[in-house]
Amino acid sequence: MNADQILQEIREVNLSYLMLAQNLVRSDREQALFRLGISEDTANLLAALSPAQVLKIASGNTLLCRMRIDDDLVWSLLTNHSKEGNDSVSRLHASILMAGRHQEAA
Structure with a gap:
């Protein structure tokens, strides 16, 4: 390209x-x-x-637009593919963390 x-x-x-x-x-x-x-x-x-x-x-x-995920913890939660089936819990945790950061910025 x-x-x-x-x-x-x-x-x-x-x-x-x-x-x-x-x-x-x-x-x-x-x-x-x-x-x-x-x-x-x-x-x-x-x-x-x-x-x-x-x-x-x-x-x-x-x-x-820019990437709002600038934290290793959030990246880890979003990319973690565990065998226990906790992907939805990890994504929920990441969403909560990002929502908290949005509130801090506002």
Whole structure:
């Protein structure tokens, strides 16, 4: 994959992310804040963007979304495939940890 293809992929991801985020904010604000890990101010901005603004913002060369999993413990919980069948417990624990971090950031 060359540099131009990577930039095009970033623009497509940005557009998809902005459209998803805007739809989530407009349909279920509380879920959007939690699932996207954004603040009330960011939600307000997203909800107010026109289609032209969404396209303009998405056309940049910088990825707008980021990985929220920046902790070894959370990665371990999400990637742990134990033989005891505790995958759902591990995923629940990881979700709780990430939700707590969202509350700290807000």
